[in-house]
Amino acid sequence: MLKSYFKIAWRNLWKNKAFSIINIFGLSVGIAFTLIIGAYVWGELRVNHDLKNADRQYIILSKWRDPNQGVDIASVDALPKALKANYPNLVAGYYSFNGITSIVTKGEKSFRESMQFGDSTLLNMYGFKLLHGDVKTALTDPLSVVITQRIALKYFGKTDVIGQTLNFQNFTGSKHDFTITGILQQLPKNSVTNLNDSNNSDFFFGQSSNTFWGFTVNNWNNAQWVSYIELKKGIDPKIVEKAMRELLAKNATPQVAKDLTPYLVSLKDYNLTADGGVAKKMIVTLSAIALFILLMAVINFVNICIGRSSGRMKEMGVRKVLGGLRKQLIWQFLVESVLMVLFATMFAVIIYLVARPYFSSVLGREITGLFAFPVYIIPFLLLFVLMVGALAGIYPALVLSALRSVDAIKGKLTAVKERVFFRKSLVAFQFTTAAIVFIGAIIVSKQISLFFGNNLGYNKDYIVYAQLPRDWSAAGVNKMEVIREQMAQMPQVSSVSLSYEIPDGANGFNSPVYRQGASQAQAVASQILMDDNQYASTYNIPLKAGTFFKPVYQAADSTLVAINETQSKALGWNRPEDAIGQKIMIQQGNTAVSYTVGGVTADFHFGSLHERIKPIIFVNVNYYVAYRYFSFKLKAGDIQQSLTAIQKKWAELIPNAPFEYHFMDDALKKLYTTELQLKKAAYIAAVLAVIIVLLGVLGLISLSIQKRTKEIGIRKVLGSSVSGITMLFLKDFLGVVIIAGLIACPLAYVIMQKWLNDYVYRIDLSLSPFVISVASLTMVTAVLIALQTIKAAFANPVKSLRNE
Template sequence: MFRNYFKIAWRNLWKNKLQTGINLLGLTVGTVCCLSILIYVIAQFGYDQQFEDSSSIYRIKTVIDENENTNPSAGTSPPIAFAMKEDFPEVSEVCRIVYFGEGNESLVRVSDSDEAYYESRGYLADSTFFKLFNYPFIEGKPEGALNAPNSIVLSKTLAKKLFGTKKALNETLVLGSGEEEQTLRIKGVFEDDFGKTHLNPNYILTMNSGGTGERVIEIQNFATQNFVLSYLKLAPGASAEALESKLPSFLQQHGAKDLAAVGFNKSLFLQKLNDIHLYSKGIRNQIDKVSDINYLYILLILALFIQLVACINFINLSTARANKRAKEIGVRKAIGANKGTLIRQFLGESILLSLFASVISIPLTALALPFLNILTEGNIDYSALFDLKILASILSLGILTGFIAGLYPAIILSGIKPIKVLKGSVSLNLGSGNLRKGLVVFQFVVSIGLISSVIIITQQVKHSQRMDMGFNKDNLIAVRLGTQQVSENFNATKSNFETVIGVTEVSGSNHYPSEFIMGDMGLTIPGGNPADQTLVHYDGISPNYLNTVGTSLLIGRTLRTNDSIQVLVNKATIDAFNIPLNKAVGSKLLQTYEGEVDEFEIVGVTGNYHFASLKEEIAPVLLFNETQPGWIILKAETQNYEALLNKLESSWKIINPNTPFDYTFVYKEVEKLYAEEKRLGKISVVFTSLAILISCLGLFGLVSFVAEQKKKEISIRKVLGASVQNVVRLLSKDFLSLVGIAFIIASPLAYYIMQKWLQDFPYRITIEWWVFMIAVIVALIITLLTVSFQAIKAAIANPVKSLRTE
């Protein structure tokens, strides 16, 4: 029986080549889109599940409430984690991590070598790290690897880079230079290809070391210094919800005095380890790049709409051609076929076609995978296509698509009365049915909505690109000083750079323009309540900094080399303290900490400038005089950057012969501030284009059938004097009216959805009416081009061929 169904299905599909080809192409394109999105989305799930008892591990999240602003952070104050372990028996283990992140790379070299490298993703961690995160060890053992002072473990990748094929275990290496130089003993090498995780250390240094580790251990303040990432593991049977409910009283017990001193409120929450990658939107101080579950939902909805458009094409073409199969159905019913048998037959045809499209989509998706990785900035391997989840998804998608696309046509076709068919009196007239029109309207709603959304997203990205950043990002090069020793050579290195032809300005700062300034402190004005402080970020700069980066000075003077308590602030700072601009110079700001008061004198006010995501408003910033900055910032005017960089490296090596010349172009760093929106815009353009292509295929098939149905009418009209334009108008008018209906539905929907999306941007565009007019005009042009091709073909056909049988 199944073999017979298959034969009939194959013959019918082969007989109607145009309809089969259009359906197959539409379903294949839709399935490739769905499969591509599905692979990317699935790749974003399953993070951190490879760790033992991962469901019992949580990260402590801090939320600071200050001046009616809520600032969630992945960091906590240093003493919180171990205090929780002491107070709560349900906490079995804790670990703290200090992240030496991107932009804060450390200089690493093997002890007996002069060749050094800047290495990122360095962690400073408690000795309990491997009790929570069971990385497999290639050399050494995780037990006790971080117990001894000055111990370090390396990733397999870094160990191979430093030692090649030699064993790294028990060898020594040097981290940093000058006064910050540390000689460390390698206690292990761990496998860094250990599944998907938000923890991707290149090396892990024990907290039982000098410098930052010693500082972390000594800090006992429960309110400030929220730069430590704290993790805990619950004891078996313990409830995270119950523990979280105890945290307000815990924080009040240990940190009431500290919180009162800084003047802001603070709350602690527990975040599941497995939720960190997808549910960390808006949380600052992340240890690695995270995704956004809402962004994935948008992609899945986009995939759903594309597949629905392909299904609608199938339904429309199948119902439109129902009359073609009326006699077949009548005969089959007359010889005993029941409605269920016919439904199974027609569903089998649609599922067969859909499964065929699914099979074709696998190699096509494999070919498109490199482009998909570029588009999504992912790193999806070909093996992902053959993951059991993906293969099961492809099979399910094929069956489900075939079922949805074929169900309605199967029900309609199986309901034909055989007696009417055999008498020759049946006329289904499904080509003009309201359902078909409704489905076409749905296609146009999707197309117009997607076109409108793409225009709005593109506008917002361009608005971000054109936005005044508060500094001139073009022609700026940031050169990393990186170590204490090299920072001490700042003036000598700066002097050398100033002599290089093509360099117009040179200065220094602790952060390059657009780099997030993590450091902040609570400040008040004289006479203000010490408990009512305002958080202000702080950054060190050299005197020529403003002139180099192009940040405006609104009032006052710039910093001088002998300034100590004298500072610059941005406009957002004086606004936060309600200080008028004309009274800002000479005003004082106070920092009160543990009874001690530090005073800063404002000598100038700069314009506001961005140093964080464009989804955040510009925060207050204080700039102080820095004699040993972390970066040299230089402005260049040249047509040959390669030659300029070679000259700069040569000048660098004169002063710093054993330190790598490491630089970045500031405009590239600025682009990272709106990279997510730019990526979403590219994805939207590509998949919207494919959705429109699928819609055009459906329109092409429908118009082909309508033209065939009306060929005698068209021939008679031509004989009576109708022009080509008349015929085109006859076949186009119904479809153009459907575009108008879709425009009325799609415009308010797209406006509402995009207005919600834009709410994340404090600096956003206003949605204009002409966006939707462009969308509907594009839809009309696409419709006219698609319809006109078949309409003109029908209009110029010889009417004699259609009328000679009459």
């Protein structure tokens, strides 16, 4: 019997190919999108869960008295080692590192790479496996380095390269060969080797190599290191937090102990809570979108199945006259709908395989392959097939199988009215969801356009930046200044600036600043930017008063600084002119150094628009002798030709250092990675939502026309025009669309208003996204309906009247 059910179901699907394709394709798109988002969410939830003893692994974060004083991911360098030494009953292990970049050379290959200088406990503590090398000794030799599998292939073309050497440059410009002692196998995303999007390390050095790198280690006043600890079994993190506070009070300066409060976050939770919970927000947003897309697809499927079933009343009547039992008819409908859902699910898996690389690129994360899913996903998919199949088939199965044979053969529903209102309500829900997603996509796009607009307080157009080889000494800075002058003479270049920072939010350090003569209690936490006298002109940052350093640096001017308007006001000078010539104190460790304000710039967005503009002080790079970038302001014209000329000049003046340039838009893209991913995902979701809605409308209008073919013929014979018949069908659906738009607009306003509240600087919501979305959906729906009805209206009325 079951075999005959499947055979009849297949024949019905094949007989009504158009409806079957529309229904199966619409549902498969919804399932595929949900699977992809589900894979992304599952991958994000699994971050750090594969680490050894993941339940006991913690990252030490910092809560600053003033958030401008430092970043939360950095903590005191000496703290984790002291915890292990003083509280061995609480702490099982520790690891801390300083993230750096350096030029790596192998023969003719030179690249600037990200790396970690840290403790030799890295491999053992997290259970990281080596493809080649000894885990116990790989990080103990002072001239050894552990690299990832990717880097081994990049520089050598193979992975078994133990004993080979790579050349590294330190911060004084010296170079040395390091022997490769370990090859890390490809690691899943984690918060140790991949702390965040800007800290993806491929090279790892132990602290025994400090003779070459020259870091100050185990320092109680250096809060620039990233630190982790592993707790003993059964230890409460709150007890360890208390121990950390005691160690800081005992060993650090009173200022550090007062300003910084360390606390622990489990590595199993850290990925979701880092950076203000941006990953968690992304997961919730994408999950909600995927759920609504799937719900729309399921509603479409159910709606068309119900509508299609009423055309099979005669079939049911004939089968009942020939002895068919009611339970057999019920099973027939259920088997057909389950079979269609099964086909849709299988097709969705194919879409998943094809679309996975594209979505990995869009979301900036590797989407899990099908075989990487846990086995329990298969029962869930089968349960989904059965549930949706039953939902689509149960109504027609129960209603049509209950009809009297005479009524069924006549094709009349005398006992039960067709649920037109219910089906239209489902269509309205679909349109509402599509409109909300469409409106959201437009608003997200407008907000992101604000990030990349010309209202940042500086001009990012035609600016290219490139990292420099390091020689952080007076001679090194002087050499770079000479090279800068030569670069600035090029006809393709307007100006060049030497600096430690570019406007990407990553400043060198923060420090308390107060007016000379005021108490330290009145200090303002400020960002310190290190740059030369060309920085303001290169980035076109307007000056409100004074000058941006002297045209030529003199040692006597070393304590001359510039500040932004926010800093000026924070220190009590409401007019920029009042700040010129005033003395300010910058806290540096245990001492405060006096500086003179020489200029005040207009405010500009150095970091993200999530935050308010912070107080900024510009210090001359010749005084602090630390730099990272050349920023080039190019002249308008052939940009590629200009870059080629700069690259040639670079190779002449800075040999053995790669010219790896980026435009300022690239830096902003890194700053707003999550927003850009959300924008792409919102666009895709909007397109899918519209496609699913239109497929639903196409299916339902086709069914409606098919049922009313005879009515159309009679109307034509009685003199109805094509436009009149078309309007008859338009009224049925456009009313639903307009009602859906009226519901969607206030809902979308509330949702997007809440999303925009995360930004200090944001767009104002206007009517245009709402009008554009609803009008576009209405217009496309009207065109689709018109095309279908015009075709039916032009048909020969004689054929229409013979329809039965």
